[in-house]
Amino acid sequence: MSENTTIQRSEEAIAEETSGRPTVAPAVDIYENAAGYLVLADLPGVRGDAIDVRFEEGELRLSARRDLDDEGAVAAEFRAVEFRRIFKIPEDVDAGAIEADFQGGVLHLRLPKAKAAQPRKINVRASA
């Protein structure tokens, strides 16, 4: 479901820089149940209004900008980055009903499956 097969643990850039900051892939968990998919993405240090999630051409595109105050930096293991990740969305997802919320540096994306794709119990009528 995810386009990235490896994760840049060391925050190595995965794409050309366009905004003067490296682009890195956030760590994600992807879960599924009968009703839909749940994607959790770690975006520590990102403000809620700096996250952009869009659904285009069958892909869910996540990008988020992290600004950091680096005045007087002595040692740095993480920096200001552009988080970016693209997910290929299975056809059973109801794109119009995708929900996103951001809590404590973790983005929760809920992708409900279309009604037609959900398991349904069919009543069997016995004819007399």
Added chain:
Amino acid sequence: MTQPPALADVRTTMFSYIRDPYDPLQAFGLFRRRMDHIFRELDDVVGARARPSTVWPRINLRESDQAYVVEAEVPGLKVEELDVMATAESLTIRGERKESAPEGYSVHRRERPALRFSRSIALPARIDVDGVLAEVKDGLLTVTLPKHPEVKPRSIAIKASEA
């Protein structure tokens, strides 16, 4: 009925695992992947820690005249899941990230494992332990450690001596 192999096929039987005969460098990629695989297996046998073996959480240290500021990436952690301890010259951050797999879901991909962590850093100079402040916002822990009055920079008045 089987067709006799075409000339190109005969030529590449030796490297039958190379899919494109016009890209001999593919063999190197394949070799590297196989070696990676062997090393991963070796890690499992020898008991090396599974990924992520990198330190967690990642930390930044900043300094101003008045204080040191330590920032740590702790996405998804709540205040009560973090333990911050300071001595006059060190800071320790401890905690546990719980499993985030919700009930009844199957896993497609997991890059955010549950983990227990503890990191200590030695501070470059003494701090005022009573004045330490810590807060968590948007998955970032910020600990402000005011410098001890003894180590704060002071400007020294220079007297002009009369020669």
